[in-house]
Amino acid sequence: MxxxxxxxxxxxxxxxxxxxxxxxxxxxxxxxxxxxxxxxxxxxxxxxxxxxxxxxxxxxxxxxxxxxxxxxxxxxxxxxxxxxxxxxxxxxxxxxxxxxSHTSDQHPWFRESCFSKDNARADWYVWADANPDGTPPNNWLSVFGGSAWEWHTARKQYYLHNFLTSQPDLNYHNxxxxxxxxxxxxxxxxxxxxxxxxxxxxxxxxxxxxxxxxxxxxxxxxxxxxxxxxxxxxxxxxxxxxxxxxxxxxxxxxxxxxxxxxxxxxxxxxxxxxxxxxxxxxxxxxxxxxxxxxxxxxxxxxxxxxxxxxxxxxxxxxxxxxxxxxxxxxxxxxxxxxxxxxxxxxxxxxxxxxxxxxxxxxxxxxxxxxxxxxxxxxxxxxxxxxxxxxxxxxxxxxxxxxxxxxxxxxxxxxxxxxxxxxxxxxxxxxxxxxxxxxxxxxxxxxxxxxxxxGQPALLTGTIEFFETDEPVLAYRRSAGNKDIICVFNLSAEERGVTMAGTAVELEAVSHNAVLDGKALTLGPNGYALVEAPAGEGKVSYKAG
Missing domain, CATH: 3.20.20.80 (Glycosidases)
Incomplete structure (x- = not known):
């Protein structure tokens, strides 16, 4: 497996x-x-x-x-x-x-369940009696607006629907x-x-x-x-x-x-x-x-x-x-x-x-x-x-x-x-x-x-974040003796980032990025993906 x-x-x-x-x-x-x-x-x-x-x-x-x-x-x-x-x-x-989590109200399970309170699937859905004043049993709301409870005349009870009234919720307590x-x-x-x-x-x-x-x-x-x-x-x-x-x-x-x-x-x-x-x-x-x-x-x-x-x-x-x-x-x-x-x-x-x-x-x-x-x-x-x-x-x-x-x-x-x-x-x-x-x-x-x-570090490796100011996001992905250093400029303006301990060129899939020694320049929405020996690459960026 x-x-x-x-x-x-x-x-x-x-x-x-x-x-x-x-x-x-x-x-x-x-x-x-x-x-x-x-x-x-x-x-x-x-x-x-x-x-x-x-x-x-x-x-x-x-x-x-x-x-x-x-x-x-x-x-x-x-x-x-x-x-x-x-x-x-x-x-x-x-x-x-x-x-x-729910079915259509056209599903045979619901059609049987709503027929009576004592049929074989009577409790396959979430049914509840009304409050004495006729209101729903609680204040739960539907994702699509309004109460999550809909009155059903045949059973004289409410049923739960977290979404549309035509999407009754199944009762997983059963x-x-x-x-x-x-x-x-x-x-x-x-x-x-x-x-x-x-x-x-x-x-x-x-x-x-x-x-x-x-x-x-x-x-x-x-x-x-x-x-x-x-x-x-x-x-x-x-x-x-x-x-x-x-x-x-x-x-x-x-x-x-x-x-x-x-x-x-x-x-x-x-x-x-x-x-x-x-x-x-x-x-x-x-x-x-x-x-x-x-x-x-x-x-x-x-x-x-x-x-x-x-x-x-x-x-x-x-x-x-x-x-x-x-x-x-x-x-x-x-x-x-x-x-x-x-x-x-x-x-x-x-x-x-x-x-x-x-x-x-x-x-x-x-x-x-x-x-x-x-x-x-x-x-x-x-x-x-x-x-x-x-x-x-x-x-x-x-x-x-x-x-x-x-x-x-x-x-x-x-x-x-x-x-x-x-x-x-x-x-x-x-x-x-x-x-x-x-x-x-x-x-x-x-x-x-x-x-x-082709990068084991990215498939299942560990992740460690570097301390950087906004808008730079930087982290290390690691597996075995190889790291991938990932640096992202999450903005529309150019940013200069300092890198240390990396003597390897940018990966070809980097974009809007220039690495010159320890100086990394990231253009708008630029990012750098850099291969480095395990534990050696470091990234720092301070805004201002």
């Missing part, structure tokens, strides 16, 4: 927006199969497929109505099998989203629910799947006493765009019982050599703590990611504090860092205020994530330097954006289709009408265009991923 995932690079495919093969405007599995060569050309280790299960698509597949079928929008189980076989032939593993979910996972693993990205992995359990959440103290009296962000979610998620359940998941995965898990931790207050807890030792999840690097913060102190906190006290946990995904504004837009050149920022961002300690998550289009698309209100499909527009425009801007060919209609994504528009700015960055340019962002992604694979 190999730990290929430790230090591996995982490429997220959002199937709706990758490649449409039949002209209906929605990407599908045959389309992904047709574009596997592009993914393989990047040199990544694994593909993560966002949801492809049968679904009413109220939340773009994150509302599953049949866990053991592929939604006809995306193809068939046979298409899935072909995808697995062809990806494996290219040396690429495949994991898929497993959305099991062992039969856990057993059923494990059966679902086993079904896909038996078909050759290499593991799972576990959606909302800290939402599985709720407080059995249904205690109300306290207010979040850090709001300073200012209301949030979404009232969900005004609570400290101490009881509605992230419960201690979750750990025992995750051990059951790992027990199952251990029966499938080389299979892996990546857990999504959605908790602004305890995200890093839960990442560590859920991946510690060898009997829980393999990896987790949180939203710590998926926000607007872009500073040396921020990156350093999160990495050091995760690996403090000789933690045995393992992170999977990412800067963009299908839920957040693309990092090329979030971090644009810290750059004057998109090309410089894109190279710096990928060099940073490729040299941090942990595994790497890349989101489709990131290799092209795509920015957030400007979606009009009438073009929206995301329920969050529709609810909170215009203060929160939702997630459609990061989900627009991949641009393949600049001169083709809809940039070659579909021959029909795409479910979200392909904007001109994205089409100009097409795969075809960048394949023809040896200096493109796409070509650089290929170069640095290939370079990283």
């Amino acid at each position: 190999t730990e290929w995932w430790r230090g591996g690079v995982i490429y997220q495919v959002y199937p709706r927006s990758f490649q449409d093969s039949n002209g209906d405007g929605i990407g599908d599995l045959p389309g992904i199969i047709d574009r596997l060569d592009h993914i393989a050309s990047l040199g990544v280790d694994c593909i993560w497929l966002s949801p492809i299960n049968s679904s009413p698509q109220a939340d773009m597949g994150y509302d599953v109505s049949d866990y053991m079928q592929v939604d006809p929008l995306f193809g068939s189980l046979q298409d899935f099998d072909v995808l697995i076989d062809r990806a494996h032939a290219l040396g690429i593993k495949v994991i898929m989203d497993q959305v099991v 062992p039969k629910v856990q057993d059923a979910v494990l059966d679902v996972m086993r079904f896909w693993l038996d078909r050759g799947l290499d593991g799972f990205r576990l959606d909302t992995v800290n939402y599985y359990f709720h407080d059995a006493q249904l205690r109300s959440n306290p207010p979040l103290k850090s709001l300073n009296g200012k209301p949030a765009v979404n009232p969900y962000d005004m609570q400290s979610h101490q009881y509605s998620k992230s419960q201690p019982e979750n750990v025992a359940w995750l051990k059951r998941v790992r027990d199952l995965l251990n029966d499938y050599p080389n299979a892996t898990t990546v857990g999504e931790v959605g908790d602004d207050e305890r995200g890093l703590e839960l990442m560590r807890q859920y991946t510690s030792g060898s009997d829980l999840l393999h990896m987790c990611y949180s939203f710590d690097f998926l926000g607007v913060k872009f500073s040396a102190a921020h990156f350093r504090s999160k990495i050091e906190a995760f690996f403090a006290d000789n933690s045995t946990g393992w992170p999977c860092w990412s800067f963009s995904n299908h839920d957040v504004i693309r990092h090329m837009t979030r971090w644009a205020p810290h750059s004057v050149s998109p090309a410089d920022l894109s190279r710096q961002a990928v060099a940073l994530i490729m040299t941090l300690k942990g595994s790497v998550g890349l989101y489709q289009g990131e290799e092209l330097g795509l920015q957030e698309a400007d979606i009009l209100y009438e073009e929206l499909t995301d329920p969050r954006g529709i609810r909170f527009w215009p203060e929160d425009k939702g997630r459609d801007g990061c989900r627009t289709p991949m641009p393949w060919q600049h001169a083709m209609n809809h940039a070659g994504f579909t021959t029909g009408t795409p479910w979200l528009p392909v904007k001109h700015a994205a089409a100009a960055l097409s795969v075809e265009t960048q394949n023809a340019d040896p200096n493109s962002t796409l070509q650089f992604y290929r170069e640095i991923i290939a370079w990283r694979k």
Whole structure:
């Protein structure tokens, strides 16, 4: 058994927006199969497929109505099998989203559960009586706005939904629910799947006493765009019982050599703590990611504090860092205020994530330097954006289709009408265009991923930070008798840095950097990656 995932690079495919093969405007599995060569050309280790299960698509597949079928929008189980076989032939593993904290209200489990209080699945979901005055049992709120409780007339009770009202939460306090979910996972693993990205992995359990959440103290009296962000979610998620359940998941995965898990931790207050807890030792999840690097913060102190906190006290946990995904504004837009050149920022961002300690998550289009698309209100499909527009425009801007060919209609994504528009700015960055340019962002992604694979210090080595002032981030990655010294100028102005003990030239994947003896000059968003004998390289930078 190999730990290929430790230090591996995982490429997220959002199937709706990758490649449409039949002209209906929605990407599908045959389309992904047709574009596997592009993914393989990047040199990544694994593909993560966002949801492809049968679904009413109220939340773009994150509302599953049949866990053991592929939604006809995306193809068939046979298409899935072909995808697995062809990806494996290219040396690429495949994991898929497993959305099991909740189901669709169209799932047969829920239809039976809501029928009465005494049927076989009556307690497979979280049901609760109303307060004497008819109000919900507590103050828990939905991520998508409003109460997390919805009244059901047939049962004359409320059911819990942390997301849409059509996404009722499963009751993991019931062992039969856990057993059923494990059966679902086993079904896909038996078909050759290499593991799972576990959606909302800290939402599985709720407080059995249904205690109300306290207010979040850090709001300073200012209301949030979404009232969900005004609570400290101490009881509605992230419960201690979750750990025992995750051990059951790992027990199952251990029966499938080389299979892996990546857990999504959605908790602004305890995200890093839960990442560590859920991946510690060898009997829980393999990896987790949180939203710590998926926000607007872009500073040396921020990156350093999160990495050091995760690996403090000789933690045995393992992170999977990412800067963009299908839920957040693309990092090329979030971090644009810290750059004057998109090309410089894109190279710096990928060099940073490729040299941090942990595994790497890349989101489709990131290799092209795509920015957030400007979606009009009438073009929206995301329920969050529709609810909170215009203060929160939702997630459609990061989900627009991949641009393949600049001169083709809809940039070659579909021959029909795409479910979200392909904007001109994205089409100009097409795969075809960048394949023809040896200096493109796409070509650089290929170069640095290939370079990283040959650096044991970056795959599994230790990390040690140097004391530097903003905006310089500097650290040492070490393995055996070789170090990689990594220095980043996280600003749009030139910075001069002092290096000592390094007699080796800059690595070819450095950018906007000049090393002259001990003097390192970093241009806007410049960075230096330098090989040094173990323990000899040092970096210092004082602002002013």
